Amino acid sequence: xxxYKYILDESAIxxxxxxxxxxxxxxxLPPIDPATKMPVDLAKMTAIFPAECVxxxxxxxxxxxxPDEVRDKLAIWRPTPxxxxxxxxxxxxxxxxxxxxxxxxxxxxxxxxxxxVAQAYYLKKEGGxxxxxxxxxxxxxxxxxxxxxxxxxxxxxxxxxxSYDQKPYRRILMETWGAKVDASPSPLTAAGRAILAKxxxxxxxxxxxxxxxxxxxxxxxxxxxxxxxxxxxxxxxQTVIGQEARKQMEMAGDYPDIIIGCCxxxxxxxxxxxxxxxxxxxxxxxxxxxxxxxxxxxxxxRGEFRYDYGDSNKLTPLIPMHTLGHTFIPxxxxxxxxxxxxxxxxxxxxxxxxxxxxxxxxQMKVFESARLFAQCEGFIPAPESAHGLRAxxxxxxxxxxxxxxxxxxxxxSGHGLFDLSAYDEFNNGRMQPYDLPEEEIRRTLxxxxxxxxxxxxxxxxxGMSK
Amino acid sequence: xxxYKYILDESAIxxxxxxxxxxxxxxxLPPIDPATKMPVDLAKMTAIFPAECVxxxxxxxxxxxxPDEVRDKLAIWRPTPxxxxxxxxxxxxxxxxxxxxxxxxxxxxxxxxxxxVAQAYYLKKEGGxxxxxxxxxxxxxxxxxxxxxxxxxxxxxxxxxxSYDQKPYRRILMETWGAKVDASPSPLTAAGRAILAKxxxxxxxxxxxxxxxxxxxxxxxxxxxxxxxxxxxxxxxQTVIGQEARKQMEMAGDYPDIIIGCCxxxxxxxxxxxxxxxxxxxxxxxxxxxxxxxxxxxxxxRGEFRYDYGDSNKLTPLIPMHTLGHTFIPxxxxxxxxxxxxxxxxxxxxxxxxxxxxxxxxQMKVFESARLFAQCEGFIPAPESAHGLRAxxxxxxxxxxxxxxxxxxxxxSGHGLFDLSAYDEFNNGRMQPYDLPEEEIRRTLxxxxxxxxxxxxxxxxxGMSK
Numbered sequence: 001x002x003x004y005k006y007i008l009d010e011s012a013i014x015x016x017x018x019x020x021x022x023x024x025x026x027x028x029l030p031p032i033d034p035a036t037k038m039p040v041d042l043a044k045m046t047a048i049f050p051a052e053c054v055x056x057x058x059x060x061x062x063x064x065x066x067p068d069e070v071r072d073k074l075a076i077w078r079p080t081p082x083x084x085x086x087x088x089x090x091x092x093x094x095x096x097x098x099x100x101x102x103x104x105x106x107x108x109x110x111x112x113x114x115x116x117v118a119q120a121y122y123l124k125k126e127g128g129x130x131x132x133x134x135x136x137x138x139x140x141x142x143x144x145x146x147x148x149x150x151x152x153x154x155x156x157x158x159x160x161x162x163s164y165d166q167k168p169y170r171r172i173l174m175e176t177w178g179a180k181v182d183a184s185p186s187p188l189t190a191a192g193r194a195i196l197a198k199x200x201x202x203x204x205x206x207x208x209x210x211x212x213x214x215x216x217x218x219x220x221x222x223x224x225x226x227x228x229x230x231x232x233x234x235x236x237x238q239t240v241i242g243q244e245a246r247k248q249m250e251m252a253g254d255y256p257d258i259i260i261g262c263c264x265x266x267x268x269x270x271x272x273x274x275x276x277x278x279x280x281x282x283x284x285x286x287x288x289x290x291x292x293x294x295x296x297x298x299x300x301x302r303g304e305f306r307y308d309y310g311d312s313n314k315l316t317p318l319i320p321m322h323t324l325g326h327t328f329i330p331x332x333x334x335x336x337x338x339x340x341x342x343x344x345x346x347x348x349x350x351x352x353x354x355x356x357x358x359x360x361x362x363q364m365k366v367f368e369s370a371r372l373f374a375q376c377e378g379f380i381p382a383p384e385s386a387h388g389l390r391a392x393x394x395x396x397x398x399x400x401x402x403x404x405x406x407x408x409x410x411x412x413s414g415h416g417l418f419d420l421s422a423y424d425e426f427n428n429g430r431m432q433p434y435d436l437p438e439e440e441i442r443r444t445l446x447x448x449x450x451x452x453x454x455x456x457x458x459x460x461x462x463g464m465s466k
Numbered sequence: 467x468x469x470y471k472y473i474l475d476e477s478a479i480x481x482x483x484x485x486x487x488x489x490x491x492x493x494x495l496p497p498i499d500p501a502t503k504m505p506v507d508l509a510k511m512t513a514i515f516p517a518e519c520v521x522x523x524x525x526x527x528x529x530x531x532x533p534d535e536v537r538d539k540l541a542i543w544r545p546t547p548x549x550x551x552x553x554x555x556x557x558x559x560x561x562x563x564x565x566x567x568x569x570x571x572x573x574x575x576x577x578x579x580x581x582x583v584a585q586a587y588y589l590k591k592e593g594g595x596x597x598x599x600x601x602x603x604x605x606x607x608x609x610x611x612x613x614x615x616x617x618x619x620x621x622x623x624x625x626x627x628x629s630y631d632q633k634p635y636r637r638i639l640m641e642t643w644g645a646k647v648d649a650s651p652s653p654l655t656a657a658g659r660a661i662l663a664k665x666x667x668x669x670x671x672x673x674x675x676x677x678x679x680x681x682x683x684x685x686x687x688x689x690x691x692x693x694x695x696x697x698x699x700x701x702x703x704q705t706v707i708g709q710e711a712r713k714q715m716e717m718a719g720d721y722p723d724i725i726i727g728c729c730x731x732x733x734x735x736x737x738x739x740x741x742x743x744x745x746x747x748x749x750x751x752x753x754x755x756x757x758x759x760x761x762x763x764x765x766x767x768r769g770e771f772r773y774d775y776g777d778s779n780k781l782t783p784l785i786p787m788h789t790l791g792h793t794f795i796p797x798x799x800x801x802x803x804x805x806x807x808x809x810x811x812x813x814x815x816x817x818x819x820x821x822x823x824x825x826x827x828x829q830m831k832v833f834e835s836a837r838l839f840a841q842c843e844g845f846i847p848a849p850e851s852a853h854g855l856r857a858x859x860x861x862x863x864x865x866x867x868x869x870x871x872x873x874x875x876x877x878x879s880g881h882g883l884f885d886l887s888a889y890d891e892f893n894n895g896r897m898q899p900y901d902l903p904e905e906e907i908r909r910t911l912x913x914x915x916x917x918x919x920x921x922x923x924x925x926x927x928x929g930m931s932k
Contacts, residue, residue: 001476001477001534001537001538001541002538003476003477003541004476004541004542005475005476005541007473007474007475007476008473009473010467010469010470010471010473011467011469068467071467072467072468075467075469075470075471076470076843076844077844105571106844107840107844107845107846108844109883146844149841150842150844168886168887168890169883169886169887172886172887172889172890172893173846173883173886175889175890175893176837176840176841176846176886176889176893177840177841178841371642374573374642374643375615375642375643375644376616377542378542378543378572378573378574378612378616379573380573380639380642417575417635417639417883417884418883420634420635420638420639420642421634421635421638423638423641423642424634424638424641427638427641427642
């Protein structure tokens with residue numbers, strides 16, 4: 001019998017997170033306060049985030065121990081399986097060996113729960129009693145709801161109004177796990193009330209929901225705001241994925257030539273990639289790394305590396321990243337988790353250093369691959385995860401054309417059981433391609449022309465440190 | 467670190483199915499042709515079902531080899547994990563050790579896929595090119611759709627109209643796996659057209675959908691009709707569950723005192739229970755077996771053991787089972803898979819022989835337990851599976867009161883991610899208890915008074931065999 005799955009016992013759950021910052025040949029540029037144009041004061045961030053998370057954000061320690069209480073929660077669903085996609089290989093008739101790490105087995109349905117349990121733990125440990133967060137389609141909110149319940153924390157989720165109305169299943173999931181979920185903008189915060197006063201029928205946005213979550217956390221005793229991607233410590237919490245995958249690839253007797261995953265904030269991609277990237281950074285391994293984004297939101301493949309706000313309301317510090325400009329509004333593609341105008345700073349930085357080969361795909365091609373995968377491998381990919389899948393398929397077809405038996409590893413970061421309406425659109429020929437005109441990108445990039453340049457800030461910081 | 471999961475490598479997928487019929491102290495009564503009052507001619511059944519399935523239906527061979535091609539498909543998701551529900555134990559403060567076998571990890575979300583791949587294999591092997599089936603909420607239809615695709619078979623699903631309209635997600639799932647799904651009654655069959663002519667707005671029923679699926683299979687070259695529960699061979703295909711669980715309980719160093727599962731046709735319950743029941747039948751082990759049904763459809767706890775039709779349209783042979791009468795229409799509880807007027811013949815027979823201790827629960831109590839489970843163990847139980855969970859919790863509480871550290875094993879036969887609207891009803895106090903008045907049962911039992919009695923048939927058969 002051919003072998004399909006490489007399974008680890010829960011004793012193999014990693015004991016440490018891997019912090020890629022320790023192995024960067026050049027450090028990350030810091031976030032900048034737009035008012036002072038100076039690096040933001042980290043002490044202020046502890047008013048919003050748990051102190052331990054803030055410390056991890058700038059740590060250069062290579063291995064950070066995972067607390068036993070966090071490993072104890074990870075054991076609910078980890079280690080996740082590594083699958084050899086032999087059925088897909090046969091259909092593609094490729095000599096490539098295709099592996100995928102399947103994070104969809106978590107109760108919340110994606111990798112997001114890996115960091116949610118860590119953040120909830122630190123909040124609890126530091127005396128917190130409640131977390132606030134925002135969610136769009138609900139992947140992050142549902143992970144946070146479950147993690148909060150596991151640690152006995154209250155959880156307040158601000159869910160973007162239009163998703164709250166159109167996607168009730170994830171809202172119900174959060175409520176079943178004990179979270180309080182309100183449509184954002186809500187009357188619960190000053191930010192929400194101000195928006196509602198102007199436009200009572202607004203569909204809401206992630207920016208609005210972030211504003212509400214932060215205000216709530218700042219104003220409510222015992223509360224902190226927890227974020228699901230983009231930040232360094234969040235990505236670090238995901239490195240359990242890649243560490244497990246390394247052991248599983250060893251069991252399979254293979255080592256990846258190419259590592260692929262969908263990418264926006266960078267947490268699922270970095271989580272799988274960084275424990276392998278270390279071999280390239282430290283030992284010069286030739287493995288290729290391929291973050292995949294939608295053509296409708298191509299920050300890495302068509303954006304600029306600039307200091308830009310993380311949100312359209314300019315609430316965040318200025319962040320050094322590949323961006324389309326914070327006024328860029330992505331088309332309503334189904335991969336909601338990839339609809340961000342900027343690429344995560346760590347992935348942006350690694351791209352600048354020559355370690356990343358980004359790809360972008362239209363959602364029509366993405367869903368074509370997702371359905372093919374479902375029909376031979378069984379599982380229904382999340383629309384986000386299917387972006388990585390598409391790139392993996394194209395690499396396997398390249399291997400076929402070239403007659404090369406390369407080893408491809410990609411991250412199936414979540415299941416698509418709550419995204420079936422998107423499959424319905426595709427199955428019935430109603431899906432929109434949402435091609436992105438060049439003039440649209442030029443316009444939104446123009447909006448950030450006056451912001452400080454990364455070169456200027458880098459030079460200023462270099463001068464200060466002399 | 468405490469251990470939560472007992473995981474097997476795919477080399478541990480069972481090589482044989484266990485056929486409990488080989489160990490029955492008395493054989494099952496046969497299905498009866500209502501016209502002749504004689505056992506049905508099995509040869510006729512091969513017009514509808516694959517011949518190998520019909521042979522297995524009456525086999526007394528103890529171990530039937532699982533074809534490699536079937537094991538190859540089972541390896542997509544099997545072996546499934548055995549979980550120790552330590553978090554639930556802590557919340558209940560019970561000395562009992564609670565284990566659950568989690569079948570929700572299958573791509574289709576339940577145990578149903580175990581028999582779907584076996585039936586699809588036999589159909590293909592016997593030269594078939596297409597299967598037809600019926601589905602209510604879609605658990606079985608989606609399993610059949612996926613299994614058919616894996617073996618390159620076409621798949622036609624007749625989906626009860628009201629579910630087709632109200633539960634689009636499972637319909638989309640089936641279509642994504644390549645099945646053709648039509649709302650039943652449909653214009654595709656004479657049976658469907660006749661019903662539609664009388665009542666164009668009918669919500670449909672499982673009986674109607676069965677009639678369409680059978681007619682289609684009989685009239686279409688290369689087609690057979692495949693059924694997801696109730697039949698002996700279907701339950702036998704599920705014994706991979708219990709065989710794996712035996713190995714996993716050994717890994718845990720425990721042996722169950724009580725085995726629990728929701729039960730209607732008997733396939734998920736029998737699948738887990740029978741490989742353990744063998745120790746009781748053959749070696750006199752004292753393990754208790756607890757099939758659990760809804761109080762809204764209490765065939766085993768309040769019905770009569772009678773020959774009755776399997777469906778309200780009297781299409782099936784007469785089947786010896788505990789029944790509420792084929793005119794009994796269960797209330798619209800959310801556990802759609804448990805809404806059958808009759809209990810599966812194997813479970814009914816084993817109950818008569820004194821090996822079963824059935825329980826019945828109201829769905830209010832069931833969902834109370836399901837939410838508690840979700841909040842401590844993470845996974846969202848299917849409404850059906852949560853019936854078994856409820857009984858497991860009550861047994862654990864009995865152990866607490868008695869200070870007994872018994873070992874409880876139950877079958878979490880599927881996830882409830884497509885049943886979240888039911889959780890929403892419960893969370894918001896809108897769920898109906900659907901208590902069942904005694905006069906309702908008396909009325910429908912009266913409707914079957916004229917049917918042949920099991921004692922008469924048994925006596926007649928005994929006479930014939932002399």
